[in-house]
Amino acid sequence: xxxxxxxxxxxxxxxxxxxxxxxxxxxxxxxxxxxxxxxxxxxxxxxxxxxxxxxxxxxxxxxxxxxxxxxxxxxxxxxxxxxxxxxxxxxxxxxxxxxxxxxxxxxxxxxxxxxxxxxxxxxxxxxxxxxxxxxxxxxxxxxxxxxxxxxxxxxxxxxxxxxxxxxxxxxxxxxxxxxxxxxxxxxxxxxxxxxxxxxxxxxxxxxxxxxxxxxxxxxxxxxxxxxxxxxxxxx
Numbered sequence: 001x002x003x004x005x006x007x008x009x010x011x012x013x014x015x016x017x018x019x020x021x022x023x024x025x026x027x028x029x030x031x032x033x034x035x036x037x038x039x040x041x042x043x044x045x046x047x048x049x050x051x052x053x054x055x056x057x058x059x060x061x062x063x064x065x066x067x068x069x070x071x072x073x074x075x076x077x078x079x080x081x082x083x084x085x086x087x088x089x090x091x092x093x094x095x096x097x098x099x100x101x102x103x104x105x106x107x108x109x110x111x112x113x114x115x116x117x118x119x120x121x122x123x124x125x126x127x128x129x130x131x132x133x134x135x136x137x138x139x140x141x142x143x144x145x146x147x148x149x150x151x152x153x154x155x156x157x158x159x160x161x162x163x164x165x166x167x168x169x170x171x172x173x174x175x176x177x178x179x180x181x182x183x184x185x186x187x188x189x190x191x192x193x194x195x196x197x198x199x200x201x202x203x204x205x206x207x208x209x210x211x212x213x214x215x216x217x218x219x220x221x222x223x224x225x226x227x228x229x230x231x232x233x234x235x
Contacts, residue, residue, distance in 0.1 A: 041072030
């Protein structure tokens with residue numbers, strides 16, 4: 001990008017980018033594939049619905065659901081809008097689903113996508129696979145699609161989501177007050193983003209963190225993402 005005399009920034013060679021393809025995304029600890037109601041509703045329901053899992057839906061604008069059919073109808077309906085692609089995370093070599101995340105509000109004309117509706121089964125939270133899931137989606141947005149901006153938005157009350165965004169390398173941009181009404185409640189929305197200019201450092205940190213040599217004999221990571229980003233950014 002170059003700056004003009006009037007302060008405007010020219011994006012050379014820009015053309016609209018395609019929508020997320022829904023292609024399968026394979027990692028070492030998790031595999032992502034596009035949600036299909038007839039294939040995934042039952043397994044996803046078993047992973048993130050049912051007794052004791054209602055809290056997973058506290059900050060999600062719909063759900064929880066009483067049946068696999070209701071869950072499938074909800075996600076299929078969102079996908080049908082054309083600006084939303086839902087992925088499910090699968091344990092490699094297994095039919096077991098671990099959770100879901102969506103690429104939302106995709107605006108190919110501007111190269112902008114948002115990750116949201118992130119719902120992890122209890123066994124996925126705070127795992128290597130949870131981090132790799134986010135890495136795979138970001139790679140798809142920046143490397144496969146050539147987008148310029150990637151967003152993370154959450155209820156400003158959701159401390160866990162805000163902490164996760166910052167850990168993953170998103171930058172806090174502020175709070176949109178009275179942004180939405182969700183399940184009858186006011187939602188102030190915290191906005192985070194990362195850009196294509198920041199992505200090479202963030203990607204390098206992800207890859208260093210996910211490398212086998214970063215884990216000890218007990219499968220515990222030895223260096224945090226923030227430390228790796230700082231080190232790579234200083235090179």
